[in-house]
Amino acid sequence: xxxxxxxxxxxxxxxxxxxxxxxxxxxxxxxxxxxxxxxxxxxxxxxxxxxxxxxxxxxxxxxxxxxxxxxxxxxxxxxxxxxxxxxxxxxxxxxxxxxxxxxxxxxxxxxxxxxxxxxxxxxxxxxxxxxxxxxxxxxxxxxx
Amino acid sequence: xxxxxxxxxxxxxxxxxxxxxxxxxxxxxxxxxxxxxxxxxxxxxxxxxxxxxxxxxxxxxxxxxxxxxxxxxxxxxxxxxxxxxxxxxxxxxxxxxxxxxxxxxxxxxxxxxxxxxxxxxxxxxxxxxxxxxxxxxxxxxxxx
DNA sequence: TAAAAATCCGACCATTTTACTATGAAAAAA
DNA sequence: TTTTTTCATAGTAAAATGGTCGGATTTTTA
Numbered sequence: 001x002x003x004x005x006x007x008x009x010x011x012x013x014x015x016x017x018x019x020x021x022x023x024x025x026x027x028x029x030x031x032x033x034x035x036x037x038x039x040x041x042x043x044x045x046x047x048x049x050x051x052x053x054x055x056x057x058x059x060x061x062x063x064x065x066x067x068x069x070x071x072x073x074x075x076x077x078x079x080x081x082x083x084x085x086x087x088x089x090x091x092x093x094x095x096x097x098x099x100x101x102x103x104x105x106x107x108x109x110x111x112x113x114x115x116x117x118x119x120x121x122x123x124x125x126x127x128x129x130x131x132x133x134x135x136x137x138x139x140x141x142x143x144x
Numbered sequence: 145x146x147x148x149x150x151x152x153x154x155x156x157x158x159x160x161x162x163x164x165x166x167x168x169x170x171x172x173x174x175x176x177x178x179x180x181x182x183x184x185x186x187x188x189x190x191x192x193x194x195x196x197x198x199x200x201x202x203x204x205x206x207x208x209x210x211x212x213x214x215x216x217x218x219x220x221x222x223x224x225x226x227x228x229x230x231x232x233x234x235x236x237x238x239x240x241x242x243x244x245x246x247x248x249x250x251x252x253x254x255x256x257x258x259x260x261x262x263x264x265x266x267x268x269x270x271x272x273x274x275x276x277x278x279x280x281x282x283x284x285x286x287x288x
Numbered sequence: 289t290a291a292a293a294a295t296c297c298g299a300c301c302a303t304t305t306t307a308c309t310a311t312g313a314a315a316a317a318a
Numbered sequence: 319t320t321t322t323t324t325c326a327t328a329g330t331a332a333a334a335t336g337g338t339c340g341g342a343t344t345t346t347t348a
Contacts, residue, residue: 001147001233005337006336011256041336044336057295058294058345059343059344060346064294080145087145090146106287109159116268119263120264122263135252148306150306172324187325188307203315203316206317206322207322207323208324
């Protein structure tokens with residue numbers, strides 16, 4: 001029941017972009033350093049996020065990446081789906097078309113996985129990047 | 145965000161044993177056939193379940209496997225934990241001792257994964273094998 | 289115009305995990 | 319003593335994971 005580093009690092013990167021939202025394009029190198037992720041590897045992940053419409057890129061010197069929408073409008077669930085595919089504890093309950101196993105109708109374990117899937121989606125879709133920034137802000141104030 | 149077949153098949157097998165609970169030891173071959181799982185592979189999984197204290201074995205002819213406790217007292221979460229390890233969308237929020245990453249304290253993505261983890265655990269721990277049998281029974285009656 | 293700072297792209301690679309298969313020993317009942 | 323079962327260990331092909339490497343392209347800026 002593990003996420004790969006794609007989703008893990010990807011959310012970190014998106015959160016980093018959210019924290020700097022409004023400050024123009026952020027070079028990936030900076031994100032990688034702050035979040036302690038291999039730069040080259042992160043390039044691959046951000047390419048997926050770009051193709052998925054979650055970030056926009058600005059090429060050339062002074063370029064970098066910007067969230068495609070304000071942090072308020074990007075939820076964790078979207079990021080994870082773009083990087084890891086549809087949420088599905090087992091294939092036969094994938095959010096996207098499951099080829100469907102033969103016994104789909106009378107398979108009780110299936111209903112268990114549907115419940116798990118829905119609860120994961122519920123949590124991830126209820127948290128936006130802005131929520132994360134606000135929580136960080138609260139934590140920071142509590143530490144003072 | 146996928147379970148491996150270990151958890152998937154393991155739950156199927158445990159559910160099969162639950163359905164036949166009270167009828168003496170069930171040979172694994174029967175379970176494998178009914179659930180459409182490779183027998184040899186299932187042997188490996190059931191060995192883990194036995195070491196995890198979830199099933200008891202009876203060797204020799206007329207032998208097989210029996211749930212270690214009544215279906216009412218075995219929850220999906222236990223089965224999954226035995227077969228797949230502690231529930232943890234990412235390592236640093238594992239139910240069992242996380243070695244802890246350096247930035248653990250001020251990592252906001254961490255709190256996201258904690259919420260995901262808890263919601264998965266909540267669902268899995270709220271469903272017992274007996275619940276699954278009852279649901280199957282209801283479905284069967286509705287089909288008639 | 290040239291250099292620097294970025295994104296972009298595709299190939300490669302070592303390791304681990306996955307999902308098995310195969311073989312055979314040991315135990316218990318018939 | 320034959321059959322039926324669990325038990326244990328080893329092997330294995332394919333896929334996924336988590337990267338690295340090298341360089342082309344685009345844009346700004348000196």
